[in-house]
Amino acid sequence: MVRTNPSGSVPYAHPCFAWENELAATFQNAVRKAFPHAMITGHDPLIPLMTNHPKDRHVMAAAVHVRVPVLLTFNLKDFRLPEPKTYPDLFQVKVMHPDAYLCKCFRQNPELVRLRLHEIATRRKTDFAEAVRYLGKALPRFSEEVIGSGA
Template structure:
């Protein structure tokens, strides 16, 4: 595990990122390797697990297990967001709690696919920005290429049996992070090995 302390970027993962198994895993692996610090609130976790249940990806027991697992794996990730801070936010009402989590966590980046819910004019007073996961992952790759290659090798090792591990990972990433997937595909083509 790499230890970079406070020099790594703090990220608040929106529920839409936590819903995606592949995105969740790539950010979790990157954090375990010390390439970023992750944050979320109970409300973000609840929103993610509620949607995973609604979509049929988890049952209630699975949701409870997921929350317990991420809480245990990332004990410093959870932030408590006072309603007074939520009330000060000016982005989309349904996602003000996410912006407030970034303010409380002192995280400059909210990782989300729902950029329209975080219009730039609503965020500058707080020195935070909403950024698509594709852009964040490319930024991590640019800063830490060797370490991100290890992260992705770990991810490929998680692929189901019977699948080409890299292809399974790239396939899942192409839907939400196409530029990052292309970068990984080019890297994979240039590097010999399984």
């Protein structure tokens, strides 16, 4: 996760990555260029209201601000929410693990998910089963469900 300092001017990297500022800036610029529609502003006043882990409050504040229905994260433990009575608007944001989300998508529309998986396999220049097994490293339930369906 690359962030900017509180003034918003100088990029820096999340400490876990130990990136130099130049690399962090390059990555941040690439993400902004690739996903300009995903940049969220105006959420800073909500950050102090968030009760999840302090290092991730800006993420939850952004999700609440734009009213996303689902926030996907592998890091569920840092996105625990307060009781609904405290902040009922927060509970319009559902926090899900990507594995659970993709399983739900697959159950709702298996043909579309298979189509997207075939596209991923084609881009990776591999076959469908190998692409699904590769995804299984991070998304084991999803991979098992797709393979188990005979796709």
